[in-house]
Each structure stands twice: as structure tokens, then as C-alpha cells.
Amino acid sequence: METRELRYFVAVAEELHFGRAAERLGIAQPPLSRAIQQLERRLGVTLLQRSSRAVALTDAGAVLLVEGRAALDAVEAAGRRARRAALAAAGAPGLVLVTKAGAAIELLAKLLDAYAAEPDAVSVDVLLCGPGEQGTLLRDGRADVALLHRPFDSVLGLDTEELSTEGQVVVLPAGHPLTSRTQLRLADVTASDLPLPRWPRPDGTYPDGPGPQVRDKTQLLQLIALGRTAAVLPESARPQLRDDLAAVPLVDALPVTTVIAWPPHSRSRPLADLVMTATRL
Amino acid sequence: METRELRYFVAVAEELHFGRAAERLGIAQPPLSRAIQQLERRLGVTLLQRSSRAVALTDAGAVLLVEGRAALDAVEAAGRRARRAALAAAGAPGLVLVTKAGAAIELLAKLLDAYAAEPDAVSVDVLLCGPGEQGTLLRDGRADVALLHRPFDSVLGLDTEELSTEGQVVVLPAGHPLTSRTQLRLADVTASDLPLPRWPRPDGTYPDGPGPQVRDKTQLLQLIALGRTAAVLPESARPQLRDDLAAVPLVDALPVTTVIAWPPHSRSRPLADLVMTATRL
């Protein structure tokens, strides 16, 4: 199976429309139809159910969509990592560390300090990204290592070490009735007048629901201050809160574990050193 | 990057010889040279150092060899899993479980029994393979789930659940002086007259050393009975020992953890059920 075929299939499977998929791929529609047919023949499997009005994925197609994306990422990653290895050999090594914007700031700072003090530390570029993107960046080779938060971030297919575990707090507008309590349960929050915010899904759309749509933490804190929403965040976010916000411990929430994660294979010296430093913090 | 190019590169990187690699790939040598050049141009990276007498991998090439193999496996796996999904939809579902020949027999038996009793159990094919092969079989889609043993088997890039932990015992010929002891340390064994056996590496060759070469457990037990070697095995192997063998607990060996492992993604219902059953054993 060639990556071209796989790319084409993923495009069609995502668009569920040959014309749009062809446009996205920058080719005409007929070659795309043929390529998919050829792929189906090669695999001996029907991937798409076409009625002349609509396209739908078969079970096999759904599997190939998921697995194919992963495989394409792996191919991409192979190329990118080879290129980075060449740069490293040329004397500009450096690691790319990715983490969710606004999370684990002080842990990250400690880690970078500690690592920089190591004997053969290399430069570390820090990349901040939206929620749910870290895994992708690691898998396709744009980043070498990530800090992420279980159980929120998927660690599927990554190697990890646990760094720290912490409880969660409810962030409320200062002066809200619930701020008088010394601890809260999740039910207290959902029963209150403050709906929880809605974060975008990886495809950019928002789930349905009553809460306001938010894209980043600044926006979130702003909306809390305005009394439009409340949020559940790890304890470590507390010191960063503005004066007009209050935080109350949440007793029945799953603890959040910060882990350092990296793709399997690729146990380069600098990466191994960084992970080692992190676990010793 | 196309899988064709990657396959070609892996072949050359493994053979370190364009002619032989071309032969292995079933093409002539010149197109292979060109394909590699094109790949290098495309990546903007020198992958191979050619002197007109020998070929060597650059750092980037070494990385691409490892990552490329993984990527090719992922592509292979995507196709295979799609095909299996189609078969499953056609009514012949079935999981393929792989484990090392001769290991975890009674745990496996219990698991298969318990799973078969589940309401929507599907058929489970059991595949026995040599040491170190399970990961490959999982990664390239020939198996769905594996039982393996940490820290011996690599779980790199796999999702796992721990099932059980056990100590290890030294297996000796009955009547050997050491069998009079109630427990042993590894040093006692290495200091004895019995050398430890040598298992084949993944490529089929054997490491150097004094012990006899063994290929499977039957052979191993035979050699122990003959007084030519001793072996360190998990406790669970004890009930399967023949009368002419004796086992003594080893106090300073790492405990062996049996885990059930599966590739990330592919959380099919049957697989999820099987894993659930396993964790409840």
C-alpha cells in the first residue's frame, strides 16, 4: 500500500465526498475515484459505501481511517526525525518540548532549569499548543517530548513517566456564594447557576450545551470573572489566578497526573537525559 | 514520502549494499540508486555515506532506518486491520492472541475460559511465537493482543494492563548440590558449574558465551536434566517441570510481571471485552 493511496483515502473518508476531497488534494475527481477503487481491490475490501447520492464508511473503512492516519503520521514522523537527526549531527541539536498553553508552568520552569544545569544539556525549544494536539505533534515528529495531563490527554502509543499528581479546584468569580465553602463536589458546581465551559474538539467544532465556548485560558478566566461560567482546573493553576477569581478544592474529582511523554523508539541521549532529569525533580 | 522509497531505503540500509538490496527488492540496481538519491533530495538529508567501496549509514540514516521500519509496519498494520475488520463484519470476527511459546500457560487457559463465558465472546486464535516477536506481530497487525512478560519483552508503543506478578526460580537437575538450598541468589548460580543457556537473538544468531544454545523450552529442560545448564524461569513454570528437575526460589531476581498488551487505537469491542476479562481474573 502506498502512502499516496492512504492519503487519498483519508481525505475521502474525512470529507465523505469525492469532489471536495479531490479539491483538497489538488487533483481532479476521476483519478481519485480510481485510486480508491484500486486501493479497495488491492486490500480486497470495500471501504466506502457509495450510493450515487452519498458516501459512507464501511466498518473496514472506519478502521482504515483511524489506522491510516496513524500510519501516515508515522511516515511523516520518520522523515522529520531523520531531518532533525541530520541537523543534530550538524551541531544544532536541541529538543522540542510541547505542552498545553498555560499548564504546568512552574513544573516546566523547574524542569528546564534543572535540565540546563546538566553536563551535556542541549537547547530545548518550548512549543505551546491547544488541548489535544500534543499527541499529534509527538507522533508526527514535530516535537520530541511533551508534558501532558492524565486522564485528559491521551497517552495512547506513547511512553510516559509520571512526574506529579495533584487535586483539582473549582475556579469561581470572587464573591460567588459557593466561594464561602471550604470544599466542593462536582455536583455542587453542576447544580449551581454557572454552566461549565465548552472547549473546541480537535476538528474545531464545539459540543452542544449551555456553557460558553472558550478557546484559551485567558478567555476562560475572563468569562469566569464576568460570572458566566466556572471551571475545574488543577491546583497548580491557583497561583496564576487574578484577584477577582476564587478557587475552592474539589473533593470528588479524579486527581490530575502530570506525565512526561515521548514517542516510542527515538531514545536519543538528550531525550533520555531530559526524562531522567524530570523524574528526579 | 512514499512507502516504496522507504522500503527501498530500509533494504539498502540493512544490506549496506545497493546490489544485494536491489536483488532482494526484485529490481535492478540503477533505479534503486536513483530512488535513494531522490529520497535524500526530498528530505534534504544525506542518508548514506558512499565510498565507491562501501556504504555506511549517516546519523540521519540510522534514525530513518529505525523510524522507517516502524512506519512501514504501521502502514502494513493499517491494511491488515482493515481487512480483518471486513472479515469481522462478514461474521467471522475472532481475535488473534499471541504469546511466547511455553509461557503463562495456565493464566492463558484461565483467560480463554473466562472470556469464552462472556456473553458476546468471539473466537480467539492463539498464536505461539518465539521470544521478542510478539511486539512485531502486534505492531504489524498480524495479532490483536498479546500476553507478555516485563521486563523481558518490550512494551514500547503498546497499551498494557498488568495481570500478575511472580517471582522467579532457578531450575536445576534433580540431585544437584544447589537443590539442597531453600533459596538462591543469582550469584550462586553463576558461580556454580552450570552455565546459563544462550537464547537466539531476533536475527537468529546466538550471543557468545559458555552456555549451550537453546531454541525452545523442551530443549532447555532436556539440557537441564542432562546437567548441562540451569535456567531462571517464572514460578508459574514450576508445575510443568519433569520429575528429574528441581526448582529453587531466587531471591534477588526482578519479579516478572505478566501483562496483556494491545496496539494503541483499535479498541474494538471484542478486544476491550477480552482485556476487561483479563484484568478481572
Next chain:
DNA sequence: AGCAGCGATACCTGGGGGGTATCGAGTGAG
């Protein structure tokens, strides 16, 4: 019925993947 949307088919074209022949550089034997 007519039309519009969409995937499949028919047919053509060009680039590139693959082949053979050959070169040229390095190496080892004598």
C-alpha cells in the same frame, strides 16, 4: 419531466519508475 449533484467510465497524455549498457573511482593481486 427536468434539472442538478455526484460518482463512475472512457480516453488521452506525460512523467517517472524501471530496464540495459556503460562509466569511473577505488582496491587488491601480482
Next chain:
DNA sequence: CTCACTCGATACCCCCCAGGTATCGCTGCT
């Protein structure tokens, strides 16, 4: 020193197939 040999690169040719255009056939909506 040179001659022969090994092995990757180059030159050149062919043809297959990816991609393009035109069109068909089916279907659901006015």
C-alpha cells in the same frame, strides 16, 4: 605499477500508470 574487479552513478530508452478532460448514469428534488 598496472590490470582486473567491484560497486555505485550516469546515460538513455521504454512503457505503465497517475492525472487530466469529457461524458455518462443514477438519484433525489423541484
